[in-house]
Amino acid sequence: MCSVMGEKKQLVEPRTLKGFQDLLPEQVIPRQRLLRVIESVFERYGYAPLETPALEYLDALLGTGGEGTNKELFRLESPENEPIALRFDLTVPFARLLAQYPDRLKPPFRRYAIGPVWRADKPGVGRFRQFVQCDIDVAGAPTVAADGEIVAVMADVMRALGVTRFVALINNRKVIDALLDGCGVTEESVQKHVLRVIDKLGKVGADNVRLELGPGRIDESGDPIAGVKLDDATIDRILGFIAIKGDTRAAIVAALEQALPESKAAREAVAEMRELAEALEALEVDEAHARFDPSLARGLDYYTGPIFEMTLPDAPQFGSVMGGGRYDGLVARFMDRPIPCTGMSVGVDRLVAALLHLGCLAPVKTPVQALVVTMGNVPKTETLKLAAELRGAGLCVETFFASRKKMQMGNQLSHADHYGIPVAVILGEDELRNGVVAVKDLRAGKAEREHIEDREAYREAGKTGQVTVPRSEAAAAIRAIVGGNSGTASGE
Amino acid sequence: MCSVMGEKKQLVEPRTLKGFQDLLPEQVIPRQRLLRVIESVFERYGYAPLETPALEYLDALLGTGGEGTNKELFRLESPENEPIALRFDLTVPFARLLAQYPDRLKPPFRRYAIGPVWRADKPGVGRFRQFVQCDIDVAGAPTVAADGEIVAVMADVMRALGVTRFVALINNRKVIDALLDGCGVTEESVQKHVLRVIDKLGKVGADNVRLELGPGRIDESGDPIAGVKLDDATIDRILGFIAIKGDTRAAIVAALEQALPESKAAREAVAEMRELAEALEALEVDEAHARFDPSLARGLDYYTGPIFEMTLPDAPQFGSVMGGGRYDGLVARFMDRPIPCTGMSVGVDRLVAALLHLGCLAPVKTPVQALVVTMGNVPKTETLKLAAELRGAGLCVETFFASRKKMQMGNQLSHADHYGIPVAVILGEDELRNGVVAVKDLRAGKAEREHIEDREAYREAGKTGQVTVPRSEAAAAIRAIVGGNSGTASGE
Numbered sequence: 001m002c003s004v005m006g007e008k009k010q011l012v013e014p015r016t017l018k019g020f021q022d023l024l025p026e027q028v029i030p031r032q033r034l035l036r037v038i039e040s041v042f043e044r045y046g047y048a049p050l051e052t053p054a055l056e057y058l059d060a061l062l063g064t065g066g067e068g069t070n071k072e073l074f075r076l077e078s079p080e081n082e083p084i085a086l087r088f089d090l091t092v093p094f095a096r097l098l099a100q101y102p103d104r105l106k107p108p109f110r111r112y113a114i115g116p117v118w119r120a121d122k123p124g125v126g127r128f129r130q131f132v133q134c135d136i137d138v139a140g141a142p143t144v145a146a147d148g149e150i151v152a153v154m155a156d157v158m159r160a161l162g163v164t165r166f167v168a169l170i171n172n173r174k175v176i177d178a179l180l181d182g183c184g185v186t187e188e189s190v191q192k193h194v195l196r197v198i199d200k201l202g203k204v205g206a207d208n209v210r211l212e213l214g215p216g217r218i219d220e221s222g223d224p225i226a227g228v229k230l231d232d233a234t235i236d237r238i239l240g241f242i243a244i245k246g247d248t249r250a251a252i253v254a255a256l257e258q259a260l261p262e263s264k265a266a267r268e269a270v271a272e273m274r275e276l277a278e279a280l281e282a283l284e285v286d287e288a289h290a291r292f293d294p295s296l297a298r299g300l301d302y303y304t305g306p307i308f309e310m311t312l313p314d315a316p317q318f319g320s321v322m323g324g325g326r327y328d329g330l331v332a333r334f335m336d337r338p339i340p341c342t343g344m345s346v347g348v349d350r351l352v353a354a355l356l357h358l359g360c361l362a363p364v365k366t367p368v369q370a371l372v373v374t375m376g377n378v379p380k381t382e383t384l385k386l387a388a389e390l391r392g393a394g395l396c397v398e399t400f401f402a403s404r405k406k407m408q409m410g411n412q413l414s415h416a417d418h419y420g421i422p423v424a425v426i427l428g429e430d431e432l433r434n435g436v437v438a439v440k441d442l443r444a445g446k447a448e449r450e451h452i453e454d455r456e457a458y459r460e461a462g463k464t465g466q467v468t469v470p471r472s473e474a475a476a477a478i479r480a481i482v483g484g485n486s487g488t489a490s491g492e
Numbered sequence: 493m494c495s496v497m498g499e500k501k502q503l504v505e506p507r508t509l510k511g512f513q514d515l516l517p518e519q520v521i522p523r524q525r526l527l528r529v530i531e532s533v534f535e536r537y538g539y540a541p542l543e544t545p546a547l548e549y550l551d552a553l554l555g556t557g558g559e560g561t562n563k564e565l566f567r568l569e570s571p572e573n574e575p576i577a578l579r580f581d582l583t584v585p586f587a588r589l590l591a592q593y594p595d596r597l598k599p600p601f602r603r604y605a606i607g608p609v610w611r612a613d614k615p616g617v618g619r620f621r622q623f624v625q626c627d628i629d630v631a632g633a634p635t636v637a638a639d640g641e642i643v644a645v646m647a648d649v650m651r652a653l654g655v656t657r658f659v660a661l662i663n664n665r666k667v668i669d670a671l672l673d674g675c676g677v678t679e680e681s682v683q684k685h686v687l688r689v690i691d692k693l694g695k696v697g698a699d700n701v702r703l704e705l706g707p708g709r710i711d712e713s714g715d716p717i718a719g720v721k722l723d724d725a726t727i728d729r730i731l732g733f734i735a736i737k738g739d740t741r742a743a744i745v746a747a748l749e750q751a752l753p754e755s756k757a758a759r760e761a762v763a764e765m766r767e768l769a770e771a772l773e774a775l776e777v778d779e780a781h782a783r784f785d786p787s788l789a790r791g792l793d794y795y796t797g798p799i800f801e802m803t804l805p806d807a808p809q810f811g812s813v814m815g816g817g818r819y820d821g822l823v824a825r826f827m828d829r830p831i832p833c834t835g836m837s838v839g840v841d842r843l844v845a846a847l848l849h850l851g852c853l854a855p856v857k858t859p860v861q862a863l864v865v866t867m868g869n870v871p872k873t874e875t876l877k878l879a880a881e882l883r884g885a886g887l888c889v890e891t892f893f894a895s896r897k898k899m900q901m902g903n904q905l906s907h908a909d910h911y912g913i914p915v916a917v918i919l920g921e922d923e924l925r926n927g928v929v930a931v932k933d934l935r936a937g938k939a940e941r942e943h944i945e946d947r948e949a950y951r952e953a954g955k956t957g958q959v960t961v962p963r964s965e966a967a968a969a970i971r972a973i974v975g976g977n978s979g980t981a982s983g984e
Contacts, residue, residue: 012551014592014826018572020547022589024596025540025603032541043859044883046890048517048911049524053622054546054578054608055512055566059504074547076568079612079621080510086546097514100506104516106910108893111517116546120571129571130545141893145872149891152880282876284884334506367535380637381774388644388776391536398538399641401600401633418598419540 019123020130026365026420031132031352034161034361035114038134038346041157045149047112047136052093054116058083060096060334072119074129086118090135091330091343098139099334107140107339126349137343139331144272147306147326147342148279154310154322154344155289162360165313166289170249170276171296172306173325174269175256179241182261183234192301193228198242199297206243210235242295249277252292276306304328308344318354322346365420369396369482370439373412375428386427386437386471393475397425416442423478431468439477441465511615512622518857518912523624523844526653526853527606530626530838533649537641539604539628544585546608550575552588552826564611566621578610582627583822583835590631591826599632599831618841629835631823636764639798639818639834640771646802646814646836647781654852657805658781662768663788664798665817666761667748671733674753675726684793685720690734691789698735702727734787741769744784768798796820800836810846814838857912861888861974862931865904867920878919878929878963885967889917908934915970923960931969933957 016022023031039049055078062070074086087093090113098105105111114134123129136153138146151168158166176198180191197212204212211217213235216227230238241259246252253273260266273292280290298307305326312321324344331339355361372387374380383399390397398421400412416424426438444465469477508514515523531541547570554562566578579585582605590597597603606626615621628645630638643660650658668690672683689704696704703709705727708719722730733751738744745765752758765784772782790799797818804813816836823831847853864879866872875891882889890913892904908916918930936957961969 011828012826014552014588015549016592017545017547017549017570017576020545022545022592023543024593025542028541028543043888044886046858046860046888048858048860049520050517051515051520053509053512053514054610055509055622057507057509060506074568076566078509084509096506100508100514101516106907108907110890118546130547138893142895143872143893145876145891146893148876156883278873279876282873282880284877284880334504336503366538366540368538368540371538380635381770384637384640384771384774385776388774391648392776394536396535396538398602399637401630401635401638403634415598415600 017129019128021128025367026363029364029367030356030361031348033364034352034355035134035348037160038157039112039114041153041160042112042136044156045110045136045153047110047153050094050097050111050113051115052087052090052097052113054086054118055084056087056093056096058085061085061088061092072121074118074120088119089117090115090133090345091137091327094135094137094139095331095341096334098331098339102335105139108146109139110136111139112136126353128349132348134346134348135343137341139339139341141342142340144276144306144326145279147308148276148283148285150324150342150344151280151290151308152283152285154308154324155285157322157346158289158310161355163312163355163358167311167313168285168290168322169293169296169309169311169320170290170306171293172269172273172276173303174265174272174305175260175294176297178260178263178266178269179238181265182263183230183237185230185234190228194230194238195297197228198238198295201242201295201297206239210239213238244294246292248287249280249290249292250274252294253277256292256294272305298323298325302327302330306342312354312358315354315357318350318357320347321351321354367396368398368419368421370398370423370425370478371412371416371421372397372399373409373416373424373426374400374407375409375426378427378429378432382427382432386425386474389471390425390475390478395475395478413442423481425474425478436468436470437474438466438468439474439481441481509621511620513620517859518855521856521859522848522853523840525856526840526844526847527626529652530649531604531606533645533652534604534628536648537602537628537645539602539645542586542589542603542605543607544579544582544589544605546578546610547576548579548585548588550577553577553580553584564613566610566612580611581609582607582625582837583629583819586627586629586631587823587833588826590823590831594827597631600638601631602628603631604628618845620841624840626838626840627835629833631831631833633834634832636768636798636818637771639800640768640775640777642816642834642836643772643782643800644775644777646800646816647777649814649838650781650802653847655804655847655850659803659805660777660782660814661785661788661801661803661812662782662798663785663800664761664765664768665795666757666764666797667752667786668789670752670755670758670761671730673757674755675722675729677722677726682720686722686730687789689720690730690787693734693787693789698731702731705730736786738784740779741772741782741784742766744786745769748784748786764797790815790817794819794822798834804846804850807846807849810842810849812839813843813846859888860890860911860913862890862915862917862970863904863908863913864889864891865901865908865916865918866892866899867901867918870919870921870924874919874924878917878966881963882917882967882970887967887970905934915973917966917970928960928962929966930958930960931966931973933973 058075061073073088076084078084116130117133118130120129151170154168180194185191185194197209201209208217212225213228213230217225219225244252244255244259246255253270256273257270296307296309303325307325309320310322312318322344326342328338328340356363370390372383374383387397387399400415413424422443424440424442426440431437467477550567553565565580568576570576604627608622609625610622612621643662646660672686677683677686689701693701700709704717705720705722709717711717736744736747736751738747745762748765749762788799788801795817799817801812802814804810814836818834820830820832848855862882864875866875879889879891892907905916914935916932916934918932923929959969
């Protein structure tokens, strides 16, 4: 607290909350650019933006995300002393809205939402207690054409972001259920256990999955992992099934049909997958970009039909960067009729990291395209005028503010260097008199110009990438250097 | 909680927290458009985006916003049992960042931030406990040229939003202080009282301000309002001073110089105002768009120099839509040296309301430009294909999802009507066979088409605004109807 102790004020230590992150411009700018591209794809498919408050009544959130989520809620009290909490996802608030505004949000209703969510779990590398979710969902769409559309959006987002190699993996809970029913594995808890084991295939490999479906195994750290205790014939059948591959989605559907037992559930599951394949075809989703994969399980309990995950073959270390599926039961928590829903969520932090890695997202540190630099006794108002002219031409331009004694040219150029500003527009007394400016590409010959204190030394240091042009041509000269260099809102 | 009671599941009542708001698409879309325009102006002036967490340690927030704010904090505990709270503004977190990352955020540093803040005060009409703030601030800019730039940004934002009549009012705390010092009103608490009374001028009028500076008065409800108890000569001098007007900023500076007592403080204050006037001139801010107004006081305590408010002469009922000023002391809470700062905050909710009122912001309800409507036995995949074609042409296009028995044309058109979709692209069996589509302007002849159940009736109802075109020309026909109709991200 701010109090006077003797003569000395007690300072508050500036700290970020444990598990939280401050985002500086070099982090916000690429993310912002990514979200703008994603939003425009969402809107092209007719998804409309919705926003709900950060806080919800506790009873709306409890129990929706499983036992873990209950413990992870940031709980507090409203000014009216009711129990409330910060939302842990955007799906539960969406389900609440559908039940609360049934007349206004008539199905079919497509919405997108982008916003922070909070989870009080153990922080770790890349795991934060506040993170941004970015979701689309369709409410009131009983047909799997809607699931096809979700996958088409996922693929279009990747394309719009400039990614060429990506694969959406697709499966259907009904397919797995039909298989397990056919194998006599009918108890729900056992089915869920099998799903959890299959979900680990990519991580632990087929041999370990075989052991976990059977007697169990000892993991690398020496801990025992309990097995599902299925018999060998059943395990063979499951492993054979999840290994099914094919050149096209239609070929995989045909193979699934052969491998599944003869039952009503199996017929329905296959019919759904066939319809989904047709929808993807109609929506112009390439075979290379969306593949049926019977081994895809996804951890969450609430899926009831198609499930999807977006993977990047050239950046597998980032895991899946989008995921979703059909959930027909969640809204029934708030109202007395079910509303069939399907949707997906973008892992924003992961996707930003993967795209920076792949070079699809530029590591832009600043929106500024040019710094107006003054030398000698040029009046400050002249700096402001030049900046205003360049802004009038649509450029993002900064001027340097400091006390008079800190206005040396070296300080101004260090500032540009520190913040990664690509161009300096130099206005000295000569330039002012002659109606010209010097436009300098600061990325060219950067090393030479360090520690420059005055005009003469600067001139000595060489004029790599520097041109002197009439003021009326300054904007064009800057554009020639920065080109499309802008990762920011104004550059869209 | 979701529990089974006998056969019946107990439902959770869907409710929004008291004092909070859900924003549906018709509210989010205009606001989003507004924020994109504002962001692009901010970036044109070199402001870079920053984001901080919603939660801060309690000691960082306490005492910064005055006694009222302390009470209004949403307080909770971190998972480590430390006292934390939701931020109540974006300025205190910015001050924390400057102290926490002195090497990375070297002054001068310009940042913008847009995000929700929380205040547990009494909710009322247009007053919410969570609302969005949108701020720019420059740190480490001791010169009033920076204040001039803030005003230039305010003016450019209004221009970029299409507002033609707007006036930024500008004053300087140093001017008022010099006046009061010269009148012998030197005690800080009395000076603050005078400021609060002056701040009411627009609301209560000069006669009531005279009474409140003197003996006090009885307000309309019969309650007594204590006066400052100044003598008549001092009151005359203050009222005369705050009534100073002039045709230009320079003329007002000259008048201030005459009216202020002869003192060092007065000379400094006048010099600052003169420099500010020169900066505004250099930054091409019209006299009509930024006026010096000695009666501007602003309620907040922490301002130390120039202060500003943006007003809309054609929509005075919305009050000031932006406000700010110089505050040179706030960062000193977190570190042992002051960093001079100036900045401003946009009242996002007020500005959206004012711009909708003025017609500068379109009341767009949906991003969707066209709904693909099917008739008869056209396969669903054909609908999806047509939608994909139109999206490929850059349009925002929706298809209708429903169970087979709800796919009648009437339902599809009701859907378009309900969500305000402007165009229907109709694909029947004839159209499919002939490679054409019917493109219909749904805003033309809307009334006629209500309650249409089948194709024949629809045809009877007239074809106002409907054209049949080859599929390859469908996108152009839609654009001819919607024109620039898009208030959304993709329309930027």
